[in-house]
Amino acid sequence: MSIDEATEKALMALDDESMKIAEQVQAYNRKLMTPLWTKRRDILKKIPGFWGQAIGNTPMFGLATGDSDVEALENLVDFHVEYDEKNPDYRKVVATFKKNDVFKNETLTKEYTINPEEGKVLAKSTIDWHSGKEPNSKKRKNDADEDDDEFAASFVEWFADDDIRPGIMLSEEVFPNALEYYQGLDIDDDDEDDDEEIDLASEDEEDEEEEAPKVKKAKK
Template sequence: SNNEDGNERNHNDEEIQKALEEVDSCQNEIDALNEQASEEILKVEQKYNLLRNPLYEKRNESLNKIPHFWVTAFVNHPDLSTILSDSEEDCLHHLSKVTIEEFEDIKSGFKLGFYFEENPYFENRVLTKEYHLDSLEEPTSKSTTIKWKEGFDLTSTKHATSKPGQKRGTEHKSFFSWFNDHSDPLSDDIAEIIKDDIYINPLQYFLVPDVGVDNGVDDEEGSDQEDETEEQGGGITGDTDEETHDIQNTVSE
């Protein structure tokens, strides 16, 4: 009987080994298909990036006709608004255009472009931040050196204070400290928000001041957030509110 038990165990081991080899063979085929799919998806992405670019340019031309468009969209974004100081918000009133340039093979990185009118804060008319994420090399990022005008450096201690109520998990204390930070290009939450959320459809943030309610937060919680924002000096005030309201009505009609 010992021999029988031994033979049965050997038989089971052989069956298990054979099954493992079959699974391994299937897995290799699945991996090969996944790799092929990734390559084809990348080609499709590249194709549609080229098709989208002229539309983004056309959209930017139209957005230029709307006063304070980008600062309104930024301030109305629930995450981005938490890192904007009042001085930065004022500075971003001079932001006239935002661009995203995907590198040709997409996977290796992208470049954010921020175009400014002449303003009291810095000399630059264009600020860019590039992300080089090639998997074969160490990921890096680099950004334009900002030529601050005297007394207007928003990264100095005098200006670098974020609004109260900054969300936990928002690593950067202010917009311009994020712009100058290159410590972790692979986990850049702000770049991700601008590139994959706001830039895709900025109109939704321009037209919806109370984004919390729109995202399914109940009215009571939404109004609490609104009160909090007012106390913190957040949101676009004055003429821009009226302009946004007029545009909302026009779009609704």
């Protein structure tokens, strides 16, 4: 059954309003979480290889990691995302590395906005590669052509390009859920597993109720 034009417009207006409310909720959630992320940052610095493993566990970066990316991630000692309460679309990603044989920079940064229609890179790093470690753009293109179904990106090269898609993954998924990615957990699968556990628990309870013997009342 089709709906009339006026009703469709009213529903679309409500949908737009709900999206704005969802964005406000996310912004408020980030505001509440920021102090906790700051405390977490100090703790994670004490765990060797934490961020390298967390980022390497994502399909987006795990599929594209060449030797240079692997070495860079092994030397990643700190990773942080800065948000702006007054500009909810703004993100600044900061990655700090130990001295390594891939590039000379100790810190790589990238600033961008994530709005799907107007998202753009505001500032990016210029990577000072060590001799012989420069990315092979031809090889990267061939790798991308071989696997068009999976979008993959180089973590290091991303800091110097104009693509915001990896940044959305890093700032909206990896950074807030760092522990889950470090442990290699699939967040969506976890939700499904929880539902299955609840269903199984309910079935077990029903079985126990059916099998439990009835207690006879004592005679007076």
